[in-house]
Amino acid sequence: MAGTSLLNKDCTLCGRCLQACPLVKATAKEELSPRAKSFLVQAMEQDIAVLTTRRAEDLAALCLGCGRCGEVCPQGLAAPDLVAKLRAAHPGFEGWLWKTWIKGGSALWPAMARVSGLVPNSSTPGSRRGMIKALDGRTSLTPWLRITSMEPSEGYAGDKQAALFPGCFAGRTRPGWLAKARDILDQLGIAAPEGAKEPRWDCCGSTLGHAGLRKEEIKAHQHNVDIWRDLGRPLLVVVCASCGHGLKETALDRDIDWAEGEAEMWRESVVWLSSLIGSIHAELLDNAPEQVRYHSPCHARPQDPDKAFLARLLGERFSPGSDEACCGLGGVLQLAAPELSRSVAAQLWTAMAPTPGAQVLTGCSGCVLQLTATAPKNTAVGHWLEILA
Amino acid sequence: MSPSETSLSSSQESFLRGLFPGDDCLLEPEEKLIFGADAGRGYAPPLAVVRPCNQGQIVELLRFAHTEQIPIYPRARGTNVVGDCVPETPGIVVSTLKMNAVKAIDENDFVAVVEPGVVTSDLQAAAEAKKLFYPPDPASMRISTIGGNVATCAGGMRALKYGVTRDYVLGMTAVLPGGEVITTGGRAHKNVVGLDLTRLLVGSEGTLAFITELIIKLLPLPEATASLLVGYSSLEQALDAARDVFAAGILPACLELIAGQSIYCLGQVTDVPWPENTQAALLFRVDGSRRAVDADMDRLIEVIKTGSPSSLDQGRTPEAEEQLWEVRRMINPASFQAGPNKLADDIAVPRGALKEALTGVETICADIGLPVLNFGHLGDGNIHVNVMYDKAVPGQSDLATQAKEKILDLTLSLGGTVSGEHGIGLSKLHTVSKQIGETERGLMRHIKTAFDPHNIMNPGKAY
Numbered sequence: 103m104a105g106t107s108l109l110n111k112d113c114t115l116c117g118r119c120l121q122a123c124p125l126v127k128a129t130a131k132e133e134l135s136p137r138a139k140s141f142l143v144q145a146m147e148q149d150i151a152v153l154t155t156r157r158a159e160d161l162a163a164l165c166l167g168c169g170r171c172g173e174v175c176p177q178g179l180a181a182p183d184l185v186a187k188l189r190a191a192h193p194g195f196e197g198w199l200w201k202t203w204i205k206g207g208s209a210l211w212p213a214m215a216r217v218s219g220l221v222p223n224s225s226t227p228g229s230r231r232g233m234i235k236a237l238d239g240r241t242s243l244t245p246w247l248r249i250t251s252m253e254p255s256e257g258y259a260g261d262k263q264a265a266l267f268p269g270c271f272a273g274r275t276r277p278g279w280l281a282k283a284r285d286i287l288d289q290l291g292i293a294a295p296e297g298a299k300e301p302r303w304d305c306c307g308s309t310l311g312h313a314g315l316r317k318e319e320i321k322a323h324q325h326n327v328d329i330w331r332d333l334g335r336p337l338l339v340v341v342c343a344s345c346g347h348g349l350k351e352t353a354l355d356r357d358i359d360w361a362e363g364e365a366e367m368w369r370e371s372v373v374w375l376s377s378l379i380g381s382i383h384a385e386l387l388d389n390a391p392e393q394v395r396y397h398s399p400c401h402a403r404p405q406d407p408d409k410a411f412l413a414r415l416l417g418e419r420f421s422p423g424s425d426e427a428c429c430g431l432g433g434v435l436q437l438a439a440p441e442l443s444r445s446v447a448a449q450l451w452t453a454m455a456p457t458p459g460a461q462v463l464t465g466c467s468g469c470v471l472q473l474t475a476t477a478p479k480n481t482a483v484g485h486w487l488e489i490l491a
Numbered sequence: 492m493s494p495s496e497t498s499l500s501s502s503q504e505s506f507l508r509g510l511f512p513g514d515d516c517l518l519e520p521e522e523k524l525i526f527g528a529d530a531g532r533g534y535a536p537p538l539a540v541v542r543p544c545n546q547g548q549i550v551e552l553l554r555f556a557h558t559e560q561i562p563i564y565p566r567a568r569g570t571n572v573v574g575d576c577v578p579e580t581p582g583i584v585v586s587t588l589k590m591n592a593v594k595a596i597d598e599n600d601f602v603a604v605v606e607p608g609v610v611t612s613d614l615q616a617a618a619e620a621k622k623l624f625y626p627p628d629p630a631s632m633r634i635s636t637i638g639g640n641v642a643t644c645a646g647g648m649r650a651l652k653y654g655v656t657r658d659y660v661l662g663m664t665a666v667l668p669g670g671e672v673i674t675t676g677g678r679a680h681k682n683v684v685g686l687d688l689t690r691l692l693v694g695s696e697g698t699l700a701f702i703t704e705l706i707i708k709l710l711p712l713p714e715a716t717a718s719l720l721v722g723y724s725s726l727e728q729a730l731d732a733a734r735d736v737f738a739a740g741i742l743p744a745c746l747e748l749i750a751g752q753s754i755y756c757l758g759q760v761t762d763v764p765w766p767e768n769t770q771a772a773l774l775f776r777v778d779g780s781r782r783a784v785d786a787d788m789d790r791l792i793e794v795i796k797t798g799s800p801s802s803l804d805q806g807r808t809p810e811a812e813e814q815l816w817e818v819r820r821m822i823n824p825a826s827f828q829a830g831p832n833k834l835a836d837d838i839a840v841p842r843g844a845l846k847e848a849l850t851g852v853e854t855i856c857a858d859i860g861l862p863v864l865n866f867g868h869l870g871d872g873n874i875h876v877n878v879m880y881d882k883a884v885p886g887q888s889d890l891a892t893q894a895k896e897k898i899l900d901l902t903l904s905l906g907g908t909v910s911g912e913h914g915i916g917l918s919k920l921h922t923v924s925k926q927i928g929e930t931e932r933g934l935m936r937h938i939k940t941a942f943d944p945h946n947i948m949n950p951g952k953a954y
């Protein structure tokens with residue numbers, strides 16, 4: 103079927119991906135597995151079974167977009183890729199809604215709250231309320247760590263230009279993160295355009311692509327690449343793992359007018375803020391929590407620079423706990439099947455088991471949103487930047 | 492219900508919906524789809540899929556299915572490669588994935604009590620947390636379940652020293668068609684009372700009863716392991732070296748062989764530690780206390796050096812071992828260097844017949860003109876034979892099938908078996924009568940009827 107198929111290769115039904123998938127782990131439902139998704143598409147394309155296209159596609163599209171299946175599949179199949187292609191072929195209401203959510207930013211949150219009541223499956227006002235509350239820019243941790251000195255890390259010392267990529271979420275609802283990130287760049291002596299000189303970046307594109315909004319995705323990619331070129335191809339510094347992942351994926355977009363070798367250069371220019379920091383010294387303030395847990399975002403896998411940085415910075419106070427789980431935010435899935443998203447989150451909290459009063463840090467805006475909305479009582483959640491005084 | 496019926500009546504459907512509320516009863520074709528297929532890559536549509544959470548539901552289901560004479564297909568992760576989970580005669584697929592509790596790990600009795608849907612590596616991790624050890628290690632241990640492993644009697648690399656799944660099942664609870672519950676064996680590690688129903692159910696491929704709980708034997712966890720990868724310029728040298736190791740009184744935990752085309756294909760995709768002219772390689776692992784492992788490794792190397800190997804790499808730390816085993820794990824992906832499609836068999840022959848089996852397989856495939864990869868568990872005479880071909884090239888599929896049949900005939904002529912660990916399922920059913928006599932098969936049919944008079948448990952499979 104090569105060429106005409108939505109699958110790059112046949113799924114051999116080996117079953118390796120079941121173990122990787124957070125949806126299967128949380129629900130024990132094999133029909134949600136990556137293998138089931140591949141086989142649904144294969145069965146339609148190869149007339150293996152009589153299926154209703156719409157229902158098959160809706161089922162195949164129930165995916166968190168975490169990408170873990172792609173890490174283990176010997177055929178190189180990844181559900182997010184497949185789901186994006188399916189949605190691109192049949193964009194629906196939920197895709198539109200998600201686009202509204204991401205592109206509209208803060209101004210649209212009240213509208214979101216209203217529209218979400220219209221989504222047929224959103225019979226879960228509790229979690230929805232949690233999510234809306236999590237979007238409130240005022241929910242953030244009280245700082246408890248003061249940096250006394252820091253040096254740029256070895257690989258990045260020197261005169262390399264940089265630009266801070268704000269991301270939709272931080273850009274609109276967590277300006278505090280960006281202020282702290284700029285502060286860190288300043289202290290490291292890494293120059294980045296600020297104020298009026300700051301370019302107007304678009305969305306990193308990944309959420310748009312996953313929602314099947316391919317045209318918007320290309321537009322966002324091209325816009326960002328153009329800015330990067332105008333700035334003289336600087337480092338692209340991110341404070342959100344999903345943005346980092348989305349920017350890196352831009353390099354794979356064949357609809358961008360890449361010059362030879364340029365896509366690779368782009369990919370290498372995407373760096374996590376924490377990976378720019380070399381030696382660092384800090385002092386704890388009185389209000390420092392006893393236990394600091396950490397959630398590793400799926401989009402920072404397999405080697406999460408934030409986690410390594412925090413382990414260095416916080417020493418013994420840092421006890422990440424089981425950070426293998428996915429938070430379950432899952433883009434469009436959040437709107438199509440909120441109960442799935444919730445069971446994945448519930449599983450994360452059981453595995454992580456924070457003690458009362460513990461703080462949970464992470465390095466992805468989507469994870470912050472989902473974890474804040476689902477955290478047990480007495481557990482505060484935030485981006486690691488929030489703890490810095 | 493007659494086997495040709497392809498749908499359930501509405502009262503049958505509503506019975507299932509009542510017994511398996513909500514999402515635990517699937518009737519839509521899209522949701523049921525994946526439950527009709529397994530890693531053997533065959534497919535047939537299930538009539539319904541149900542997901543029990545407890546034994547009580549299985550009792551009710553088997554009472555119903557027995558009365559209505561509807562086939563029942565136990566299904567775990569569907570990683571078997573022989574079509575064991577494909578509902579060829581339309582029936583109800585029963586997913587065990589919600590029955591996945593580790594009920595006890597008992598360090599006094601050295602047993603685990605588990606539900607069938609527990610993933611095998613989760614059982615191993617739970618045991619290791621208490622310094623206990625569940626040795627069977629099928630390559631699929633992270634992706635398959637203990638229930639599936641028991642029902643297929645899965646083997647693994649450590650079988651040489653520790654045996655296969657069968658050797659670790661002390662007892663079980665299972666539901667018979669009709670709904671009666673049986674218990675076999677128990678927590679005692681020895682037991683000779685009555686016929687051994689536990690062993691009968693192990694490897695029965697879901698054809699006799701539905702397993703709901705297993706009592707698994709555990710061992711103390713070995714303190715350390717170490718590995719050795721050795722290259723040879725001929726297959727004979729490798730086989731002689733394996734013989735010398737046993738003759739010296741060394742019993743490794745694992746002894747894997749990589750031979751012929753497998754060596755070539757690995758060289759195409761990864762950095763291999765052996766020189767160009769290598770034709771075969773042996774991969775050893777020893778385990779035990781730290782001091783015993785060091786002593787065993789020294790002794791092993793001493794013996795190996797008498798056989799003029801072309802390369803010798805040792806791993807005495809987990810990281811160094813990992814690098815050596817990564818080579819072994821790369822064989823499957825590397826195999827496709829020799830052709831886009833494969834016909835895979837897991838033959839086993841008496842140890843003494845290994846040389847004849849391996850050279851015979853090579854000759855058969857050379858004559859037919861298709862590449863073949865031989866590798867596998869040398870220590871137990873269990874060889875994975877992969878005949879590679881390209882189904883897009885006219886005639887090659889038929890040639891591959893011819894090669895496969897000749898290889899199976901050769902295996903039987905050497906006193907071997909057509910399957911050492913993967914089982915029969917659907918895909919090897921036609922070979923059973925070549926290996927097992929009419930009287931013995933007649934006995935098996937009687938046993939099947941005693942358990943399952945209406946032939947509803949995974950019908951048409953295994954024997």
Ligand SMILES: Cc1cc2nc3c(=O)[nH]c(=O)nc-3n(C[C@H](O)[C@H](O)[C@H](O)COP(=O)(O)OP(=O)(O)OC[C@H]3O[C@@H](n4cnc5c(N)ncnc54)[C@H](O)[C@@H]3O)c2cc1C
Pocket residue numbers: 116117529530564565566567568569570571572575576587607628629630631634635636637638639640641642643644645646647648696697698700701702703912913949
């Ligand atoms: C990549 C890969 C590597 C593999 N490596 C090995 C290997 O090294 N060694 C090996 O032996 N096999 C191997 N296999 C084959 C496969 O993993 C094994 O056969 C495994 O035991 C199947 O387990 P499962 O949980 O997937 O069971 P399934 O495939 O779902 O079921 C297997 C059989 O068990 C029956 N069954 C399941 N649960 C029950 C129950 N509760 N009661 C009664 N019957 C039940 C089913 O009806 C079926 O007949 C491999 C497969 C793959 C894909």
Ligand code: SF4
Pocket residue numbers: 122123124125126134135136164165166167168169170171172180181182
């Ligand atoms: S992307 Fe994540 S949620 Fe989606 S199928 Fe793959 S592993 Fe499962």
Ligand code: SF4
Pocket residue numbers: 112113114115116117118119120136137140174175176177178179
């Ligand atoms: S790992 Fe890949 S090939 Fe294997 S079942 Fe999953 S999607 Fe199919």
